[in-house]
Amino acid sequence: MVEDRREALLRAAILVFLREGYQGASVKAITEEAGCATGTFYLYFPSKDDCLSALIDRLYERVLAGVAAARAGETAVTDKLWVSMEAAVRVFDHERQLAAVVLRDAPGASPLFRDRLDRVRRTLAALIAEDLAEAGMDAWERECAARMLEGALGEVLVWQMAQDPGPSRLWDAGQVVRRLFWRGCGLPAREAAVVPESP
Amino acid sequence: MVEDRREALLRAAILVFLREGYQGASVKAITEEAGCATGTFYLYFPSKDDCLSALIDRLYERVLAGVAAARAGETAVTDKLWVSMEAAVRVFDHERQLAAVVLRDAPGASPLFRDRLDRVRRTLAALIAEDLAEAGMDAWERECAARMLEGALGEVLVWQMAQDPGPSRLWDAGQVVRRLFWRGCGLPAREAAVVPESP
Amino acid sequence: MVEDRREALLRAAILVFLREGYQGASVKAITEEAGCATGTFYLYFPSKDDCLSALIDRLYERVLAGVAAARAGETAVTDKLWVSMEAAVRVFDHERQLAAVVLRDAPGASPLFRDRLDRVRRTLAALIAEDLAEAGMDAWERECAARMLEGALGEVLVWQMAQDPGPSRLWDAGQVVRRLFWRGCGLPAREAAVVPESP
């Protein structure tokens, strides 16, 4: 099936990018990992760049979908923020390889990816900033805080992914970040989240 | 003078890496920016990789030097942490282009740079984690918090550097991160720092 | 067909090396001679060095094959030597360009090639030395004699190949060397070989 091939290529690309970095990964390496011929890659992606772009899009689709679903169940703004953060961490944890590739390799790879990444970061930052209405910060401070949160989660993710041995404690680290950010914004204490079953 | 040439090349490299990314930057572009011939580059750096490595080292020498100097004037652990953060922000602000290149491009460029970067990140994280002794967190939480802080500062820096028009509010953003992190760790409130003259 | 391409490249390499020397020959020149693009070269050889290595191997495969075949038909040691020399000359004559490249360029090009060449020279020298058992020389003298023969044949080949105009008299020169060496070793006179049809 057509989608299977594309899927296999994307999955292979994640693995190879993770291993070799975006620039270090050759299309040949990706197709070998995916078990098909070099030319086949170009039946599914116009270029190598488009493949990474697709991965960026995929990560944020999933993050945004998770966040949106979580927010849909809440009405209070602080509740929305609390569950949004949990949802984001959950997606990062579930898609850890994808997320590590996108957050680690995309910013340095080219202005193209920087921009594409920033578009979605902006979207998320806007949501967070909005939710911080009750935190007693001005608009610019809220945007700072939102970027800070994004950076913190990203770094914690990449850090955990680099820890070769032992089980990654990504989920736990995400909870620490959430609690710290929450308190840092001066919001009222909340109880911890349940640990999800690992993927 | 020999150091002038090397300095000019490093400065040119920062500009070109910032503009084109590490991989996108050709040695020819760097030497053109520096106003010398291609071969001259190799009189000062064994390879393009060594040039980026030198930039990584340079950033962290400066950060560590700034942090060490600031800490030397304090005795209480929380004071040490508070001034360390200010010092780090000050260096990032002062060396914003260098910092943006290193933090944005190095992680994705190759495992080599990832490792080199991580060595120093670990050093800083250890300092921060140590200073958090009074924050009532266990060792692992403190390490999480330290990584979180590093990621937050890095992201805020890169974000501000990407804002082409208008004066970057990097220093202010750094203060916001510091306050938020401080409160997030449950440490007692402090007054704000004075804005330094911009470079 | 795959072997055709590789063959065409090897043949082109021989011509270009002959014309420009190994170091003077660029990969571009070889591929132009072969009628393909530069990159194609690297589909068939990991590097320019490997191309020359392949030529060295090829020459000695053919020499050894020819010698082995000739020896197989003889039982007396002096007969073996006599036909071995004829066979070697025949291969050199038949593969004159290949032989000229290998014998003229390889020794000076790099220790790598020197060693590779010497491995096979040693093999041949050992054969010859063995066959000289009845010539009343000690082991070391026989080895000297063998090396002398190899040098003599090589030089005569390169000399004839450098004679641009007129038909090369390589075969005849080889016969002269054989007779002279034979008598020099004190072996009983033999009748001359038939001139083979030229290639």
Add this chain to the structure above:
Amino acid sequence: MVEDRREALLRAAILVFLREGYQGASVKAITEEAGCATGTFYLYFPSKDDCLSALIDRLYERVLAGVAAARAGETAVTDKLWVSMEAAVRVFDHERQLAAVVLRDAPGASPLFRDRLDRVRRTLAALIAEDLAEAGMDAWERECAARMLEGALGEVLVWQMAQDPGPSRLWDAGQVVRRLFWRGCGLPAREAAVVPESP
């Protein structure tokens, strides 16, 4: 003194060429070996090529000088040949490094050197061929024989020089070649030469 510098450079060049091959040797390596700056090389040689040319010339000046001196003491043609060969071996033995560089590296390095080398080889070959008048060979056979002798001596030299450990038996090997060649040409037996003191 001017000639000292030039001499030091030539000697350094021999060592470096021997170690790295002509193409592999950089002018920088030669000047480092000679203990002077890169630019100094060009005060004594117009180019790297001219340096090797000078070495080629030097080798043959010495060979020809030795041969001429030896011949001057003889009247009979066969005596002339006999002492010429001894003289040539003596020079090769005495200037073994120079000879190895010239004979091993020059032929493959460029047509330029091939020609320069051939001019002198031709001179020697002509002498030898002339001396073989009484050997009952026609002119062409005599030329073949002369080339054969040159190739044999060269190969024996390079072979011995490649033997790293132990004292090179170059002189002895030269005697073996001389005896074998002599008998091969059908000339009357001679007694062996005295071993010269080693350099």
Add this chain to the structure above:
DNA sequence: AATGAATGAGTCTTCATTCAT
């Protein structure tokens, strides 16, 4: 005469992309 930093042409090699089969 001596220096050695600077030059820049030229080389090998890689790899994203195409296209005939």
Add this chain to the structure above:
DNA sequence: CATGAATGAAGACTCATTCAT
């Protein structure tokens, strides 16, 4: 749809040579 041989532009790096000091 799939293949993988072929392409050729681009880039890192080397090194013979020059020249200001």
